[in-house]
Amino acid sequence: MQLVITAGGKGTRLKELTGGLPKPMVDVGGKPLLEHQVLLARKYGIRDILILTGFGAEHIKQHFGDGAAWGVSISYQHEEQPLGTAGSLLNAFERLQDVFVMMYGDTLLNVDLRRMLAFHDTCVSATLFLHPNDHPQDSDLVELNSENQVQALHSYPHAPGQYFQNLVNAALYVISKRALTDVWQQWRQNLKALDVCRDLFPKLLAQGEILQGYRSREYIKDAGTPVRLQKVRRHYESGRVQAGSLETALPAVFLDRDGTLNYDHGWINDPEKISLLPGAADAIKAINDSGCLAVVVTNQPVIARGECSEARMQQIHNRLDWLLGEAHAYIDALYYCPHHPHSGFPLERRDLKIACDCRKPGTALLETAKQELNINLNRSWMIGDSDSDIRAATKFGIPAVLVNRNQGPNSEDHYSEPRLRSRTVSEAVNAVLNEQFSLQPRPVVAQSQ
Ligand SMILES: [Zn+2]
Known part of the structure; x- marks a missing residue:
């Protein structure tokens, strides 16, 4: 099983706190965010890890090498210019396994990846981890039907007067590679920057592909702004991240x-x-x-x-x-x-x-x-x-x-x-x-x- 991590973000908003390191290398509890993800993957038996690098790739490679020190195998796909989360994924299309887990390098999570993989129906193109958060008004929200199939994606900002279920796309996915084939064929003609939530998933829905929601109370938060990073660090120190597992x-x-x-x-x-x-x-x-x-x-x-x-x-x-x-x-x-x-x-x-x-x-x-x-x-x-x-x-x-x-x-x-x-x-x-x-x-x- 394969884990793909997008780690090319520049981390402009975190510059003060990262000292110029790429966002996924920011320290939480004594190790880089990205290392928490590598350890989580290993815990759930995922040993093939593909890191999509851009800004600051050398810091990431220097830290992890081939992953042997963590008991996993890490390889890298580099983008020369920012391609967005979906663009960097499509850039690695030929190296993707049939079904893979995808996460963003600036999130801290304690999710049972094996359980989520077992939930993923290979007939659907993607499974999205969804949960409520304390700022739905400025989050990407997902609308499901009673069968947990995605009906619509609502990217923020949300128009005044509208209201949606607090069901936030937490940027953790299980994806079936075959669903990406057509999009990849088109994308390789122009290599445009694309975002997973704003571009890729709406394209898949428009093609009639089925996207599925996976709701869970497990801990997952992005640490992409100074305020969120501080919160994630507090949660880590107080034991809340550890308690965020379904095992607790x-x-x-x-x-x-x-x-x-x-x-x-x-x-x-x-x-x-x-x-x-x-x-x-x-x-x-x-x-x-x-x-x-x-x-x-x-x-x-x-x-x-x-x-x-x-x-x-x-x-x-x-x-x-x-x-x-x-x-x-x-x-x-x-x-x-x-x-x-x-x-x-x-x-x-x-x-x-x-x-x-x-x-x-x-x-x-x-x-x-x-x-x-x-x-x-x-x-x-x-x-x-x-x-x-x-x-x-x-x-x-x-x-x-x-x-x-x-x-x-x-x-x-x-x-x-x-x-x-x-x-x-x-x-x-x-x-x-x-x-x-x-x-x-x-x-x-x-x-x-
Ligand atoms: Zn009843």
């Missing part, structure tokens, strides 16, 4: 949607009806910053009642993502139940009128999240505004905070007993992340650090 179970804060994050206007069947409750975005951002996962689990019987389609529901969630993104907050994953047990609604969809296991207080969605995201239940919480949230949490074996805006935090009411009560989601998140109620393994015992 992470704590989660599960959140209800309507009445907890956004105003509950009865049935929400229109994206414009989504408006965040005060403090909700900052509360989610606090969860993001803590290293816990923010996972929304919501009952949406409007679908079974025939009052909102799945496509419309996606638009509603896109708008929720967008509003959170404006405050640099993001949801790691969102799960909803479209079912409803009772008949008698004029537009109802009979296939969804069932008693299911996923409608809260059912726990099937929580179970799915636990499996897909590898969640550590001993350190996880639920936050919600209804009895079904508290009951679901109890069945699932995690403590819950009841958010109740209309009543005092100590009021008596008919709810099942939550571990804590709060008036707002901010208070609830503070309490959960606070050291008093910190995400310690339960039962809580005094621990020496």
